[in-house]
Amino acid sequence: MPEFVTACPRNCYSTCSMRVSVRDGRLRMIEPHEENKATSGGICLKGLSYIERVYSPDRILNPLHRTASGSFEKIDWEDALNLICKNIIRLKNEYGPQSILYYTGSGTKGLLNAVGMNFWRLFGGCTTTYGDLCWPAGLEATRLTLGENKHNAPWDLENARLIIFWGKNAAETNIHQMVFADRALQNGAKLVVIDPRRTQTAERAHLLIQPRPGTDGALALGLANVLIHDEKPDISFISRHVHGFTAFKKLVGKYTVQKVSEICGVSPDAIIQLAEWLGEIKPSTINAGFGMQRFTNSGQTMRAMIALLAITGNIGKPGAGWMFANLQSAVFDVVKDPIAFYPPQQPDGVVRVSVSTAKLGPDMRAQSEPPLKMIWVERGNPVTQNPETNMVLKAFRQLDFRVVVDQFMTDTAREADLILPAKSMFEQSDIIGAYWHSYIQLKQKLIDPPGEVKPETEIYYLLAKKLGFSEADCKDKIPAPGDASIESWLQERILRFPDITLDRLREGPVEAPGHEAVAFADLKFQTPSGKIELYSEQAARLWSVDPLPDYRESAESGKRATGKNDKYPLYFLTPNTKNRIHSQFNNLQLIRRYSEKPEILLHPVDAAARGISNGNPVRVFNDRGELRLPAKTDAGLRPGCVLVTNGWWISEGGTVNFLSAARETDMGYGAAFHDNRVEVEKTINDK
Amino acid sequence: MYNELKKPAFQFDLNRCTGCQACAVACTLENELDLLHSWRTVYTFNEAHEPNLPQFHLSMACNHCLDAPCLKYCPALAISRDSVSGAVLIDGGKCIGCKYCSWVCPYDAPKFNRTAGIMEKCTFCQPRLAEGLKPACVGICPTDALQFGAYTENRNPEIPGFPDRPVRPAISIIALRGNNRLPQMDCTPFDPQLTPFLSNHSRKFEPKITLSSEWTLLLFSLIAAFSVGWFAAFVVFSSAFDVRVFAVLCFAGMGISTLHLGKKLRAWRALLSWKHSWLSREILFFGLFTIPAVLYGIGFLQNTAGGWLAVVFGFAALFAMDRVYDVLPQYAPGWHSARVLFTGLLVFSLLGALREFAVVLLLAKGIVYLRQKFTGLKIGQALRPALSVLRILIGIFLPVILFFLNGNNYDYKILILCGVVIGEVTDRIEFYLQLDLSPEWKKYG
Numbered sequence A: 001m002p003e004f005v006t007a008c009p010r011n012c013y014s015t016c017s018m019r020v021s022v023r024d025g026r027l028r029m030i031e032p033h034e035e036n037k038a039t040s041g042g043i044c045l046k047g048l049s050y051i052e053r054v055y056s057p058d059r060i061l062n063p064l065h066r067t068a069s070g071s072f073e074k075i076d077w078e079d080a081l082n083l084i085c086k087n088i089i090r091l092k093n094e095y096g097p098q099s100i101l102y103y104t105g106s107g108t109k110g111l112l113n114a115v116g117m118n119f120w121r122l123f124g125g126c127t128t129t130y131g132d133l134c135w136p137a138g139l140e141a142t143r144l145t146l147g148e149n150k151h152n153a154p155w156d157l158e159n160a161r162l163i164i165f166w167g168k169n170a171a172e173t174n175i176h177q178m179v180f181a182d183r184a185l186q187n188g189a190k191l192v193v194i195d196p197r198r199t200q201t202a203e204r205a206h207l208l209i210q211p212r213p214g215t216d217g218a219l220a221l222g223l224a225n226v227l228i229h230d231e232k233p234d235i236s237f238i239s240r241h242v243h244g245f246t247a248f249k250k251l252v253g254k255y256t257v258q259k260v261s262e263i264c265g266v267s268p269d270a271i272i273q274l275a276e277w278l279g280e281i282k283p284s285t286i287n288a289g290f291g292m293q294r295f296t297n298s299g300q301t302m303r304a305m306i307a308l309l310a311i312t313g314n315i316g317k318p319g320a321g322w323m324f325a326n327l328q329s330a331v332f333d334v335v336k337d338p339i340a341f342y343p344p345q346q347p348d349g350v351v352r353v354s355v356s357t358a359k360l361g362p363d364m365r366a367q368s369e370p371p372l373k374m375i376w377v378e379r380g381n382p383v384t385q386n387p388e389t390n391m392v393l394k395a396f397r398q399l400d401f402r403v404v405v406d407q408f409m410t411d412t413a414r415e416a417d418l419i420l421p422a423k424s425m426f427e428q429s430d431i432i433g434a435y436w437h438s439y440i441q442l443k444q445k446l447i448d449p450p451g452e453v454k455p456e457t458e459i460y461y462l463l464a465k466k467l468g469f470s471e472a473d474c475k476d477k478i479p480a481p482g483d484a485s486i487e488s489w490l491q492e493r494i495l496r497f498p499d500i501t502l503d504r505l506r507e508g509p510v511e512a513p514g515h516e517a518v519a520f521a522d523l524k525f526q527t528p529s530g531k532i533e534l535y536s537e538q539a540a541r542l543w544s545v546d547p548l549p550d551y552r553e554s555a556e557s558g559k560r561a562t563g564k565n566d567k568y569p570l571y572f573l574t575p576n577t578k579n580r581i582h583s584q585f586n587n588l589q590l591i592r593r594y595s596e597k598p599e600i601l602l603h604p605v606d607a608a609a610r611g612i613s614n615g616n617p618v619r620v621f622n623d624r625g626e627l628r629l630p631a632k633t634d635a636g637l638r639p640g641c642v643l644v645t646n647g648w649w650i651s652e653g654g655t656v657n658f659l660s661a662a663r664e665t666d667m668g669y670g671a672a673f674h675d676n677r678v679e680v681e682k683t684i685n686d687k
Numbered sequence B: 001m002y003n004e005l006k007k008p009a010f011q012f013d014l015n016r017c018t019g020c021q022a023c024a025v026a027c028t029l030e031n032e033l034d035l036l037h038s039w040r041t042v043y044t045f046n047e048a049h050e051p052n053l054p055q056f057h058l059s060m061a062c063n064h065c066l067d068a069p070c071l072k073y074c075p076a077l078a079i080s081r082d083s084v085s086g087a088v089l090i091d092g093g094k095c096i097g098c099k100y101c102s103w104v105c106p107y108d109a110p111k112f113n114r115t116a117g118i119m120e121k122c123t124f125c126q127p128r129l130a131e132g133l134k135p136a137c138v139g140i141c142p143t144d145a146l147q148f149g150a151y152t153e154n155r156n157p158e159i160p161g162f163p164d165r166p167v168r169p170a171i172s173i174i175a176l177r178g179n180n181r182l183p184q185m186d187c188t189p190f191d192p193q194l195t196p197f198l199s200n201h202s203r204k205f206e207p208k209i210t211l212s213s214e215w216t217l218l219l220f221s222l223i224a225a226f227s228v229g230w231f232a233a234f235v236v237f238s239s240a241f242d243v244r245v246f247a248v249l250c251f252a253g254m255g256i257s258t259l260h261l262g263k264k265l266r267a268w269r270a271l272l273s274w275k276h277s278w279l280s281r282e283i284l285f286f287g288l289f290t291i292p293a294v295l296y297g298i299g300f301l302q303n304t305a306g307g308w309l310a311v312v313f314g315f316a317a318l319f320a321m322d323r324v325y326d327v328l329p330q331y332a333p334g335w336h337s338a339r340v341l342f343t344g345l346l347v348f349s350l351l352g353a354l355r356e357f358a359v360v361l362l363l364a365k366g367i368v369y370l371r372q373k374f375t376g377l378k379i380g381q382a383l384r385p386a387l388s389v390l391r392i393l394i395g396i397f398l399p400v401i402l403f404f405l406n407g408n409n410y411d412y413k414i415l416i417l418c419g420v421v422i423g424e425v426t427d428r429i430e431f432y433l434q435l436d437l438s439p440e441w442k443k444y445g
């Protein structure tokens, strides 16, 4: 049976290398590729479920047009393209091209994703978003402190003697990392998990600390306080490589164990225990997750966390460091994240970068001169995934024309006037990087798109033809359809890296040129001071925050209780699970057999206080919206926290973003949608 | 050639498995199963996160036991051991779909394929082994929790829920690292008063035996007990007998018993394993009872020895029928009051006017019944008050009292018989309801 190499392009740490067997032109089985040292163990259930996803009877295979009655009917490409041209030309003439919002999500990685924006530029412009839903606060905090977002190779974790998973549930979101954590444990390492819930990752840990959500910054400062008090910091490392230690020392003086214990709701013993380990066990690695940096104070939180490693000399060594994001494979980007998604300092007058991803709903409605009239959505499902679903829906429904490119009838697609069928990862070749390991990989075309599916590049190409863009204009920007043309376009991008050829990539993954297995081993930091900056004037200048990573209560913190907050006493956790990548995959039978419907987890204490037992129907609500779900008790949650996993569709029982707020993080233009409180009440079962 | 010392076996490390389900999905895809089914299941312990217990997962398919009960007890000789890999394989062309292998398997490995009407299970991925590959689940497991190695005779460590039965399963399980069973946790200590708010947590598993699916067996076993008792009374005491009714009863019983098979046309295969399987023997003996009994009844067989022979086979059939359930690993019925052998004897003594013996049997059954009720309650079985009342009052007290009121009175005889029938049916129903064959790990959660 022929076997081909490809890679999973999802927004997932692992970005697995795969071997795919094909029988009679049909994908049959997916297996790991041994050359990717980070993911050679295996493929997760989502990766396996591609076999179903590609051939799912629910897949959209034709352009679909909304009829007057509101249902969708199949139309052919000619009509679909004409409809698009008619609308975008009219809008351009009437309001200007910036009345069109080009919205892309993180649904699939690839260099060809750039073609969309190339098209809109040729068209004369558009409006687009800045910021990102995922990780900006952490990226910016890391950039401000260490100068760059990079970390040690994934497998280096097995050299760590102390591993802290801080707000990261690797067992579900980065399962391959558990292999290295387990090896470290076998060698006698200590494992600490800091998370408001007892996660799968916590199960094999030595210590689980469950702080009140949003208070991790205070916890980090408290740990630093104990370390400094016990004279544990690595003074020689600090004097050579750390900027602002004296000021930092003064700051953490305020964060006594007692005070931090009160802020975080964590016992003094646990704080002292972890501080002791941090002071004595070397090397230490902190794996920081993304969920924790979606609070209004989280940039500062992350800076305080990195400071712990800086003052203990845990940077630039094997087994040590700050594992947040590893952008070493982003060699094709001229400007790397997070800067790449900031609004330009000087608007170019063509593309208006004026809609905050974090505040999509309100910002879409607030645009003027011109107001938004149309949206084009690609690789995303903003209706369920961006904060404040009700606001996003409102903004969508005010538009004249909505185009959504997708494989399935998502809640966003349901809002469209025109749905265009999207390719799957096996239907067009592309090159992808990763953000945990540093492999460059080829996501290879293995089968022809089914039905009437056309890759996005081809859609843009056909539109360009219809709009009469010249060959010369399109050259390099919009590749012509066909495998040869796509490959030569990709070839063009990798030309400057002699080690990376398409033929080599067809064999397996290649490590990015210049990648470092131990990041910052040279102890050079691209910060203004050239050192690790605990004190950052840049932070203060760019984001109007304290130059030191001081702690502030987050927007919806219970300690800020205003009358309004008291109405919603429960912290609402909305983590990702092993079953989905955001809102992808749960529509498949192979996944749904393990995650049938959304439910809300409550600690038995909170359930009992509300007279709720397992399985009872409940209403979760705040001023922004509500969800109706069955309750499930979980004694592993921190009391006062309730949890619904992220990514459910409205049609499956409801997205958590009905309840989240459209707010930005303190830095990086991230979405602070985990800063969220709710109340839960028992409802009478409707049926 | 298959070498027991080098026999391949699964290895499973409890420390590594995160319950990710990739193994189970890999199984579905590799074996091209229906997307909702898999031959491998991942069970989670302590899903509710009870603070004093660890949470862990057990990924289970077939353990290709060296002393495989499925292979031993399959009545149709449909299960065999692969000579090279040692895998225990079900031959889909021979399986009659009686599901008995799933009853005797402590690991719930054989799964019934409704569409095909046969049992299927993990094969160690034979085609992959032939190519020198490992089974798909092992190849896919992202954490290397599931591996493929050589069988060792070492017993598995004590793992809650893992039934370590003397069947020599080809799996070695690596237990949780000793001093690291549970993270040190810093949250509100758990108040036992809250336990009710945690209950009903475990996923609901489909019970393997239900009354609605197994009513045919229930009927068959009762028909067998009554017809054997009746015929024996006729032979020994020349009590009243109607061979037409008797023949209809016996053949209907046999007919009904084939109804639960996935492959009814292959029912004859059920006899093939008479050397090993009590299921085959039960059917064989019942046949050896029915034919001469009918012949004797119509007077074709004159010799009383023939009648006596039929009686012996009849009781042998009842004995075998009880043995069928005795070998189930999860369930040791012991002296259950619903044993068909005793039902047969009861009917025999009733119809044969062995009044005192019948009374003793009835009272003994009553005592056994009450005893199993009490032990059942202790292990959390349902009380089923209505059935209990029916069983005790109508099935035991009523006949005993009527006996003392002069059981030879014809009206009373009918009433006594009715009471006994009701009592025995009720008891048998409860027997099936109590027959909980779910593997131990299913009771966690």
Ligand code: SF4
Binding pocket: A008, A009, A010, A012, A013, A014, A015, A016, A043, A044, A045, A046, A047, A048, A175, A581
């Ligand atoms: S979703 Fe993540 S873990 Fe799963 S196959 Fe894709 S990259 Fe690997």
Ligand code: SF4
Binding pocket: B016, B017, B018, B019, B020, B021, B022, B023, B024, B042, B057, B059, B140, B141, B142, B143, B144, B145, B146
């Ligand atoms: S694939 Fe491995 S880690 Fe995942 S559930 Fe199966 S055995 Fe456990």
